Amino acid sequence: MGKKYNVAIVGATGMVGAEFIKVLEERKFPIKDIRLLASGRSKGKSLKFCGKLHQVQELGRDSFKGIEIALFSAGASISKEFAPLASKAGAIVVDNSSVFRMDPGVPLVVPEVNPGAIKRHKGIIANPNCSTIQMVVVLKPLHDAAKIKRVVVSTYQSVSGWGKEAVDQLWEETEVALSEKREVKSDKLKKVKKVLPAKIAFNVIPQIDVFLPNRYTKEEMKMVNETRKIMEDSDINVTATCVRVPVITSHSEAVNIETENKLTPEEAIEILKKAPGVEVIDDPSKEKYPLPIDAAGKDAIYVGRIRRDASVKNGLDLWIVSDNLRKGAALNAVEIAEHLIK
Numbered sequence: 001m002g003k004k005y006n007v008a009i010v011g012a013t014g015m016v017g018a019e020f021i022k023v024l025e026e027r028k029f030p031i032k033d034i035r036l037l038a039s040g041r042s043k044g045k046s047l048k049f050c051g052k053l054h055q056v057q058e059l060g061r062d063s064f065k066g067i068e069i070a071l072f073s074a075g076a077s078i079s080k081e082f083a084p085l086a087s088k089a090g091a092i093v094v095d096n097s098s099v100f101r102m103d104p105g106v107p108l109v110v111p112e113v114n115p116g117a118i119k120r121h122k123g124i125i126a127n128p129n130c131s132t133i134q135m136v137v138v139l140k141p142l143h144d145a146a147k148i149k150r151v152v153v154s155t156y157q158s159v160s161g162w163g164k165e166a167v168d169q170l171w172e173e174t175e176v177a178l179s180e181k182r183e184v185k186s187d188k189l190k191k192v193k194k195v196l197p198a199k200i201a202f203n204v205i206p207q208i209d210v211f212l213p214n215r216y217t218k219e220e221m222k223m224v225n226e227t228r229k230i231m232e233d234s235d236i237n238v239t240a241t242c243v244r245v246p247v248i249t250s251h252s253e254a255v256n257i258e259t260e261n262k263l264t265p266e267e268a269i270e271i272l273k274k275a276p277g278v279e280v281i282d283d284p285s286k287e288k289y290p291l292p293i294d295a296a297g298k299d300a301i302y303v304g305r306i307r308r309d310a311s312v313k314n315g316l317d318l319w320i321v322s323d324n325l326r327k328g329a330a331l332n333a334v335e336i337a338e339h340l341i342k
């Protein structure tokens with residue numbers, strides 16, 4: 001029998017936490033003991049893991065005694081304070097927050113793209129932003145084939161990307177609007193805890209995370225900077241517009257790439273059919289393309305609408321869809337942990 005590990009999930013009661021539990025079970029990660037950690041609000045709650053109920057414990061400074069792998073998804077401030085403590089206690093941390101991603105001493109890893117970076121860790125490995133992960137898995141094999149010079153991406157990101165309170169906001173706003181049979185302005189909604197910057201039901205919001213001095217949002221700059229770090233190529237130019245849409249799960253992206261060398265849509269499709277973690281759904285004659293509703297709950301990154309960008313010499317347009325809670329968060333982190341124990 002192979003070695004089994006003591007694993008902690010920080011943020012176990014959240015949307016990503018729930019996916020961590022599912023993914024670890026499904027992939028039969030070799031677990032000796034699981035420790036489920038959350039805030040004081042969840043103290044006393046129990047969650048099922050592999051058919052057995054486990055009490056959720058309140059996260060504290062001593063939570064990591066005996067833990068070998070700690071999977072963090074409880075937000076940036078929690079990671080900032082507790083990931084170094086977990087690492088000091090002997091655990092290897094895989095962190096879902098943005099805190100350590102651009103730290104030059106912390107590997108930022110997507111196993112299909114830069115698995116070699118894992119071994120450079122010093123106790124903490126960062127999991128990239130959900131919208132970056134699904135994009136780079138598709139772009140890497142195309143970059144290897146034709147050298148990408150520039151990426152222009154517009155995202156259509158689901159509300160679960162902002163956590164369970166944003167999902168509740170969408171449901172409640174939708175219910176109120178349907179019951180009144182009209183669109184309701186956010187300031188009229190009393191029951192809803194508004195966590196998104198505007199009403200999301202029957203709307204789209206061109207803001208994800210806060211604005212920066214350069215007028216991009218933080219989410220957009222994550223896509224720029226993280227793509228360069230993961231692809232290990234600081235010459236790739238990236239510009240992003242990130243938009244929240246009233247979809248529960250799965251982010252979609254319209255991606256335009258300009259390449260140094262010519263790559264036809266047919267060549268790109270053949271490359272992507274062989275790419276790990278990618279599934280091509282692209283049949284205009286049957287109106288087949290990836291949809292967020294179909295990608296939810298699945299592991300793959302789906303790509304379609306692959307066509308030549310006729311406005312430049314060497315360019316392609318693509319449509320990329322993936323479940324933000326799985327490959328965009330929990331699955332990618334568990335795959336990193338699988339590499340660690342190989």
Ligand SMILES: NC(=O)c1ccc[n+]([C@@H]2O[C@H](COP(=O)([O-])OP(=O)(O)OC[C@H]3O[C@@H](n4cnc5c(N)ncnc54)[C@H](OP(=O)(O)O)[C@@H]3O)[C@@H](O)[C@H]2O)c1
Nearest residue numbers: 011013014015016038039042073074075161163164324329
């Ligand atoms: N959602 C995504 O698609 C996605 C993708 C990539 C990365 N992430 C990152 O993953 C993290 C969590 O996202 P989520 O969507 O799972 O959010 P969520 O559904 O709102 O869950 C938040 C989790 O954090 C816990 N938490 C909050 N404050 C805490 C505290 N003071 N001490 C201990 N635990 C605390 C919550 O515990 P309680 O239930 O006890 O409050 C809950 O388990 C965020 O950093 C997010 O940026 C999310």
